[in-house]
Amino acid sequence: MHKSFGSNTDWVACLLMWGIGSVILGIFSLVVGDVVWHGLAGVSWEFLSTAPRDAGRAGGIIPILISTGLLLSICLVVAIPIGLGAAIFLAECTSEHHAFGRVVRISLDVLTAVPSIVFGLFGYAFFSHMLGMGFSLVSGGLTLACMVLPILIRATEEGFRTVPNEYRLGAAALGLSRMTTLMTLLLPAAMPGLMVGVILGTGRAMAETAALIYTSGYVDRMPESLMDSGRALSLHIFDLSMNVPGGNANAYASAVVLIGLLLVMNTLASWVAGHWLKRRMFWA
Amino acid sequence: MIMLSWPYHTLACFLFLLMMGCESSDRMQNSAKLVITGSSTLAPLVADIGKRFESIHTGVRIDVQTGGSSRGLADVRQGLADIGMMSRPLHATEQDVMSRPIARDGISMIVHQSNPVQALRNEQIIKLYTGKIHNWKEVGGEDAPITVINKAEGRGTLLLFLTYFQLQNIHIRAHVVVGDNEQGIKTVAGNPHSIAYVSIGTAEFDANHGVPIKLLPIRDIPASLDNLQNGTFPLSRSLLFVTNFTSTTLAKDFINFVQSAAVYDLIAQHYFVPISS
Numbered sequence: 001m002h003k004s005f006g007s008n009t010d011w012v013a014c015l016l017m018w019g020i021g022s023v024i025l026g027i028f029s030l031v032v033g034d035v036v037w038h039g040l041a042g043v044s045w046e047f048l049s050t051a052p053r054d055a056g057r058a059g060g061i062i063p064i065l066i067s068t069g070l071l072l073s074i075c076l077v078v079a080i081p082i083g084l085g086a087a088i089f090l091a092e093c094t095s096e097h098h099a100f101g102r103v104v105r106i107s108l109d110v111l112t113a114v115p116s117i118v119f120g121l122f123g124y125a126f127f128s129h130m131l132g133m134g135f136s137l138v139s140g141g142l143t144l145a146c147m148v149l150p151i152l153i154r155a156t157e158e159g160f161r162t163v164p165n166e167y168r169l170g171a172a173a174l175g176l177s178r179m180t181t182l183m184t185l186l187l188p189a190a191m192p193g194l195m196v197g198v199i200l201g202t203g204r205a206m207a208e209t210a211a212l213i214y215t216s217g218y219v220d221r222m223p224e225s226l227m228d229s230g231r232a233l234s235l236h237i238f239d240l241s242m243n244v245p246g247g248n249a250n251a252y253a254s255a256v257v258l259i260g261l262l263l264v265m266n267t268l269a270s271w272v273a274g275h276w277l278k279r280r281m282f283w284a
Numbered sequence: 285m286i287m288l289s290w291p292y293h294t295l296a297c298f299l300f301l302l303m304m305g306c307e308s309s310d311r312m313q314n315s316a317k318l319v320i321t322g323s324s325t326l327a328p329l330v331a332d333i334g335k336r337f338e339s340i341h342t343g344v345r346i347d348v349q350t351g352g353s354s355r356g357l358a359d360v361r362q363g364l365a366d367i368g369m370m371s372r373p374l375h376a377t378e379q380d381v382m383s384r385p386i387a388r389d390g391i392s393m394i395v396h397q398s399n400p401v402q403a404l405r406n407e408q409i410i411k412l413y414t415g416k417i418h419n420w421k422e423v424g425g426e427d428a429p430i431t432v433i434n435k436a437e438g439r440g441t442l443l444l445f446l447t448y449f450q451l452q453n454i455h456i457r458a459h460v461v462v463g464d465n466e467q468g469i470k471t472v473a474g475n476p477h478s479i480a481y482v483s484i485g486t487a488e489f490d491a492n493h494g495v496p497i498k499l500l501p502i503r504d505i506p507a508s509l510d511n512l513q514n515g516t517f518p519l520s521r522s523l524l525f526v527t528n529f530t531s532t533t534l535a536k537d538f539i540n541f542v543q544s545a546a547v548y549d550l551i552a553q554h555y556f557v558p559i560s561s
Contacts, residue, residue: 220331246493247466
């Protein structure tokens with residue numbers, strides 16, 4: 001680092017980089033600070049454990065937290081096995097230049113860039129209407145899974161590709177089957193990639209409103225089954241701030257809870273990935 | 285393989301939960317459920333009325349979904365919803381459904397509190413929205429460019445505004461397009477030189493709670509819930525329920541309940557006016 005202070009231009013470049021870093025930190029602090037400043041006072045045990053009243057202006061968010069949890073569970077339960085399978089196919093079963101693999105990869109990249117409202121309308125037409133799921137947590141969770149899949153697959157595939165080829169050759173030299181190699185060697189080594197995908201996907205799913213307003217819906221009652229409609233936390237925040245006069249205080253409090261949840265889940269996911277990687281590699 | 289067993293366990297648990305969920309949904313079908321979708325203006329009110337209806341009738345569930353008046357109509361036509369909520373009247377081509385009024389609402393022009401303009405004539409509003417007036421000084425305000433805020437396509441408030449001022453949406457020169465009422469109010473509160481139109485109830489509530497906006501009169505009649513109730517405020521609309529011609533008894537019961545005096549307090553709490561008063 002000290003070497004770069006040698007000439008004047010280096011100084012300028014260094015200052016610029018620090019400036020950019022500070023701007024990023026500033027934006028982050030401003031957004032989180034604003035939400036926490038306005039919302040922290042509203043977060044209490046009562047807020048977290050009671051149902052909303054008076055269109056959400058009073059009361060808490062417990063049914064909304066449960067609905068959000070169920071939506072996310074459905075989404076991940078469906079997306080992770082499919083995502084992992086697709087990533088194994090792309091990284092291990094086809095070469096980078098294989099025609100079919102390339103087509104799949106291009107479609108995934110296109111899907112990543114599709115706005116979430118399009119997924120919402122697809123879910124509304126396909127899951128809610130055509131498959132007759134109505135406005136339900138299942139319909140919303142499956143829509144989220146479609147949305148999260150491309151991110152998950154691409155990140156996991158990247159995870160597999162970063163595993164050095166020597167691992168595969170070494171395993172083959174020892175006479176291990178491809179399945180054993182995959183399970184004991186490649187999968188744990190690609191775990192961080194999968195976890196990155198899960199974290200990004202979870203983030204996208206938790207922040208989603210547009211795709212859910214048409215699928216899992218707006219009902220703020222405690223869900224009794226997965227076929228019930230349930231309101232996601234981000235949709236609750238959107239409705240309170242944009243549609244309910246006098247809903248700002250609880251919108252801010254809910255936003256604090258959402259940010260808190262995201263931080264906890266990200267920390268947990270990276271801890272699990274690190275932990276797993278260490279133990280698996282040691283054991284293998 | 286020892287370490288791999290734990291995600292499989294978790295997966296099995298999830299699948300079990302999923303199956304439990306589906307099973308209990310089969311049982312749920314014995315109890316009655318009413319799906320209501322549509323206007324976001326009406327959704328919070330109808331959700332609250334639904335909760336009161338559920339507390340009187342055990343075993344009944346009222347599911348309220350939002351997304352705009354046009355979605356309410358589309359869902360009723362496709363059979364996705366039992367009742368559609370609409371904050372605009374039905375067009376001539378939309379007479380394949382039955383409509384019942386449930387409450388009244390009006391829209392008000394709003395500007396920032398610091399704006400010295402106290403009133404606008406209807407012609408001035410039309411010129412402002414069609415891009416013929418660009419500066420507040422042309423209508424007695426300070427020398428500043430006007431930010432025109434319009435509602436998105438499919439919104440009930442947009443249609444009422446266009447009908448009342450006999451405008452077409454393609455002639456409107458808007459700088460900002462918003463969806464819900466609170467969004468319009470927040471945009472005006474954050475931009476001292478802007479003008480928008482929103483639901484009177486929402487605007488009155490926010491103005492009384494310290495949001496820096498000002499409601500402008502229409503034809504010298506102040507925009508207020510009182511003037512909406514006594515019928516003198518010109519820019520007003522009926523909020524509707526639409527159903528198919530063959531609706532269930534439960535749907536009919538609920539509509540009767542919404543039109544009864546038992547929910548007047550809820551309608552007032554949401555800053556609308558009951559229909560029969």
